[in-house]
Amino acid sequence: MSQVPSPIPLPDDAADEHDADGGKMSFLEHLDELRTRLMVSVAALLVGFLGAFAFISPIFEFIMRPLQEILPNDGRLVYTEPTEAFFLYIKIAALAGLVLAIPVILYQLWRFVAPGLYSREKRFAIPFVVFASVFFVGGALFSHFLLFPWAWGFFAGFTTDYMQFFPRIQPAFSLYVKLLLACGVVFQMPTVVFFLARVGAVTPRFLVRNTKYAVLLIFIFAAVLTPTGDPVTLTMMAAPMILLYGFSILIAWLFRRRETD
Secondary structure, eight states: OOOOOOOOOOOHHHHHHHHHHHTOOOHHHHHHHHHHHHHHHHHHHHHHHHHHHHTHHHHHHHHHHHHHHTSGGGOOOBOOSTTHHHHHHHHHHHHHHHHHHHHHHHHHHHHHHGGGSOHHHHTTHHHHHHHHHHHHHHHHHHIIIIIHHHHHHHHHTTOOSSOOOOOBHHHHHHHHHHHHHHHHHHTTHHHHHHHHHHTTSOOHHHHHHTHHHHHHHHHHHHHHHOSSOOHHHHHHHHHHHHHHHHHHHHHHHHSOOOTTO
16 A cells, blocks of 8 residues: 655745745735725724824924924914814824824734735734834934924024014924924835845845945935925935935845845
8 A cells, every 4th residue: 555655845935935825815805905904004093093182282282392482482373264273183183193003004014915925024023013113203203303393493584574484383283294204204214124135125235335326315305305495404304314224234234135044
């Protein structure tokens, strides 16, 4: 009686391909998965919004203080529509809720793309979420304490004997949100490089060899993001991006894909 031959052990790469093939999903399954991830993300945003709204007074004080302190002659922000100030509280709670919900949203993003990854790549879910959350919050704090006060002071500095700066709440807060979200996205550079290095898409040597092009693109990107256009604000936006690029090279070296993986 012949025996059934035992399965031949697969090499790591073949095992990964086998694992990836087994994780393939149909188009409708992808849509259902996307719907699930979006529902969880929206629920996290709602919980974050309600949690932030419960403490809206200290959050409002934290955000509005740098806007008011830089105005000349102890000026105040003004509103001209009956509902403008009320909706400002809603928007601040929504922004704070987004910051609180970022870890959950990023984890749902990872869960959505995970079926297309190899088994060795799926192990990095927690580092991805932690890195991305920390750098997003770091970018938001950089904008709040450094970049936005300087840009806001630049706009407020045109007050003369002929002109007085009386900013409305809505455009002032819109500028604050744009810079905060832009810095939160820009600070994701090490996280993106971490993932690309793990899948073998970039190497430390590639990043070092293209540093001069990266610096040029960073200044172009900073010029697009900064609303003032003055060289100091542009440099303040580009400087952390250059530092993050250097840190990304270190990340790529530490977490580069090795042949033995």
